[in-house]
Amino acid sequence: MGILDRLRSLGKPQTTEVKEKKVVLIGLDGTPYTLLKQFCADGTMPNLAKIVATSSLRQMDVSIPEVSSTSWTCFYTGMNPAQHGIFGFLDLQPNSYKIYFPNSKSVKAPALWDVLGNYGKRSIVINVPETYPAKPLNGALISGFVATDLKKATYPPELFPTLVELGYRLDPDAQKARESKDAFLADIYDVFEKRRKTILQLFDQEKWSLFIGTITETDRLHHFMWDALVDKNHPYHNGFLDFYRRVDGLIGEVYDRLDSNTTFMMCSDHGFTSIEQQVYLNFWLKDNGYLKFTSESPKSVEEMAPGTRAFAMDPTRIYINLKGKYPNGIVEPGAEYEKLRLEIADGLRAITYQGRPVIKKVFMKEDVFRGPLMEQAPDLIVLSNYGFDMKGSTNKQVLMDREIFTGMHTQDDAHFLINRKDINEKKPHICDIAPTIMKELGVAIPSDITGVALT
Amino acid sequence: MSQKGFTLWFTGLSGAGKTTLAHIVETEMRRHNLKVEILDGDVVRTNLSKGLGFSKEDRDTNIRRIGFVCHLLSRNGVAAISAAISPYREIRDEVRKMIGDFVEVYVHCPVEVCAKRDVKGLYAKAMSGEIPVFTGVSDPYEEPLNPEVIVDSSTETVEESAQKILKKLEELGYLPKTEEVYSEEEEEEVKRRLEELGYF
Numbered sequence: 001m002g003i004l005d006r007l008r009s010l011g012k013p014q015t016t017e018v019k020e021k022k023v024v025l026i027g028l029d030g031t032p033y034t035l036l037k038q039f040c041a042d043g044t045m046p047n048l049a050k051i052v053a054t055s056s057l058r059q060m061d062v063s064i065p066e067v068s069s070t071s072w073t074c075f076y077t078g079m080n081p082a083q084h085g086i087f088g089f090l091d092l093q094p095n096s097y098k099i100y101f102p103n104s105k106s107v108k109a110p111a112l113w114d115v116l117g118n119y120g121k122r123s124i125v126i127n128v129p130e131t132y133p134a135k136p137l138n139g140a141l142i143s144g145f146v147a148t149d150l151k152k153a154t155y156p157p158e159l160f161p162t163l164v165e166l167g168y169r170l171d172p173d174a175q176k177a178r179e180s181k182d183a184f185l186a187d188i189y190d191v192f193e194k195r196r197k198t199i200l201q202l203f204d205q206e207k208w209s210l211f212i213g214t215i216t217e218t219d220r221l222h223h224f225m226w227d228a229l230v231d232k233n234h235p236y237h238n239g240f241l242d243f244y245r246r247v248d249g250l251i252g253e254v255y256d257r258l259d260s261n262t263t264f265m266m267c268s269d270h271g272f273t274s275i276e277q278q279v280y281l282n283f284w285l286k287d288n289g290y291l292k293f294t295s296e297s298p299k300s301v302e303e304m305a306p307g308t309r310a311f312a313m314d315p316t317r318i319y320i321n322l323k324g325k326y327p328n329g330i331v332e333p334g335a336e337y338e339k340l341r342l343e344i345a346d347g348l349r350a351i352t353y354q355g356r357p358v359i360k361k362v363f364m365k366e367d368v369f370r371g372p373l374m375e376q377a378p379d380l381i382v383l384s385n386y387g388f389d390m391k392g393s394t395n396k397q398v399l400m401d402r403e404i405f406t407g408m409h410t411q412d413d414a415h416f417l418i419n420r421k422d423i424n425e426k427k428p429h430i431c432d433i434a435p436t437i438m439k440e441l442g443v444a445i446p447s448d449i450t451g452v453a454l455t
Numbered sequence: 456m457s458q459k460g461f462t463l464w465f466t467g468l469s470g471a472g473k474t475t476l477a478h479i480v481e482t483e484m485r486r487h488n489l490k491v492e493i494l495d496g497d498v499v500r501t502n503l504s505k506g507l508g509f510s511k512e513d514r515d516t517n518i519r520r521i522g523f524v525c526h527l528l529s530r531n532g533v534a535a536i537s538a539a540i541s542p543y544r545e546i547r548d549e550v551r552k553m554i555g556d557f558v559e560v561y562v563h564c565p566v567e568v569c570a571k572r573d574v575k576g577l578y579a580k581a582m583s584g585e586i587p588v589f590t591g592v593s594d595p596y597e598e599p600l601n602p603e604v605i606v607d608s609s610t611e612t613v614e615e616s617a618q619k620i621l622k623k624l625e626e627l628g629y630l631p632k633t634e635e636v637y638s639e640e641e642e643e644e645v646k647r648r649l650e651e652l653g654y655f
Contacts, residue, residue, distance in 0.1 A: 067654070088654075089649050089654045089655070090649070090654075090655065101636075101637060101642065101645050101649075103636045103637070105625075105636055114614065114615075117612050117614050117615075118612055118615070132636075133486070133636055135614075135618070136479055136482075136483070136613075136614045136617050136618070137614055138612065138613075138614055145648075146645045146648055146649065148637065148641045148644045148645060148648075149641065151486065152486055156482070157482055157485075157486065171648070174648065174651035174652055175651055177651075178651075220652075223652055223653070278653075300655070314654050314655065315654070389653075391653060392654075392655075403653065405653055
């Protein structure tokens with residue numbers, strides 16, 4: 001058969017009308033499971049309480065470090081950091097001590113919406129952290145933290161004028177929290193209101209199989225005003241609750257729009273609790289002779305001096321200054337490396353505050369990461385006890401103190417909700433969400449994914 | 456990053472997806488505030504090459520003209536994107552030599568798939584004989600031997616193919632690399648915002 005005959009014999013594909021499955025997910029950055037339970041019980045979030053009655057709301061673990069950049073990347077790839085490559089908000093360039101800020105282009109695993117795009121499914125993704133700059137996808141995406149330029153944060157570019165018209169804002173101005181709590185709250189409300197309008201408009205006007213709308217104002221509120229939640233007599237207690245009433249309003253508005261073919265989900269990227277002390281790992285390393293700086297008050301690990309054996313990067317990542325891996329690396333791989341890791345882990349476990357241990361667990365990299373990017377992973381990673389907020393600051397002259405922040409992240413108290421009663425895991429992990437969405441939408445789950453489908 | 460001019464040369468059958476990909480790359484370049492110009496085969500034939508037919512000689516002339524304009528744009532710091540079938544290897548290589556900063560993208564797609572798509576209705580006309588000379592049907596298409604990028608629009612999504620091309624442009628230094636996503640000013644802004652939340 002010649003080419004012309006073959007071309008002529010091409011038939012048209014048969015199509016049958018099937019109502020397509022859809023998934024909607026509302027992300028609440030830093031909203032703990034325990035807080036949602038409390039707000040459902042005390043009437044702060046009546047819409048959510050109604051949904052929870054017919055859903056599974058579960059406490060969820062997230063990867064460590066429990067920061068938004070790492071966690072949300074686990075969320076949208078279903079992979080662990082040694083597969084997707086995002087270990088924190090900052091990282092070092094290969095074979096150097098030069099810092100760079102990982103971004104969407106640093107992510108080495110396909111995003112959930114890339115996988116769905118292969119099946120011709122459209123995704124709308126709003127404000128998920130670590131998606132800046134916005135990369136082409138089948139659908140639309142507005143990047144989340146740390147996006148700086150709305151134009152570069154928007155795909156497709158045709159969406160940009162709509163966002164300008166809606167007054168869309170990428171993030172509240174956290175600087176305001178230091179100036180006035182009233183101004184900060186007003187700013188958070190303003191960003192939320194514009195985000196809410198954008199979410200609902202795109203929800204109604206766009207075609208999609210997957211819709212993700214993420215609220216990050218929750219995290220900002222928690223960092224600076226967690227004390228206002230805990231203390232019922234706090235002047236801003238009601239202001240805090242009122243923000244969650246608004247969030248509940250949005251949840252209701254979205255839920256009311258769903259049809260029976262749409263699965264509704266919610267999740268956070270970590271939980272929150274009160275800070276008792278901030279703990280500075282780099283001070284501890286310096287104080288114990290593992291770390292040397294070239295100046296008294298170094299701005300970052302870029303000012304590390306030769307002779308350093310270990311250093312920390314925000315918030316809980318410890319790196320051994322390994323020979324061959326770093327320009328001034330002095331620790332020999334093998335026995336010396338292993339001995340040093342154990343020594344540091346023992347030392348960290350011994351840190352106490354008022355007689356209580358600060359560190360809950362010190363993990364070796366191989367305990368928590370698995371994948372082709374192990375080389376890039378921190379050699380040790382610390383999980384602190386509630387109340388002790390680990391920081392990577394380099395200029396501190398004390399091991400612990402307090403700053404303006406009143407809330408800190410937790411690793412084991414994020415939340416996951418799905419509007420059905422039966423799910424497989426009692427305590428899901430954030431990596432489980434992407435495969436769960438893939439399964440709901442009937443697409444093949446990549447075999448190397450870390451998470452498991454929950455339904 | 457100061458812009459380095461170059462030519463991104465798409466080649467492939469009619470309906471393979473050259474124009475679609477060219478526009479995605481154009482968008483990405485503009486988002487990085489880079490100057491870019493597309494020379495689309497179909498558009499060029501209505502102005503720059505108006506009057507030329509589809510004989511081997513006319514097709515060569517058409518490609519040489521596009522190549523010449525790309526050369527002028529490239530040497531003036533513009534990213535010139537050509538999206539024309541450009542079926543003959545020899546002429547493509549001639550243009551490559553003239554320009555130097557040349558990135559060839561072979562948009563592979565089996566002729567059956569292109570014909571099935573038949574977005575412009577040209578394959579139907581070619582098969583009925585209404586168009587006597589048509590690449591892939593009644594005229595040869597010579598695949599590039601060493602293109603910088605090969606994409607396959609019959610097995611990849613448009614976005615996947617676009618990512619491949621953009622990645623290559625990053626590697627070759629025509630687009631800012633991952634570490635250069637943030638300008639210096641933006642980097643200061645990122646630092647400030649991470650600092651405000653206690654991450655830096």
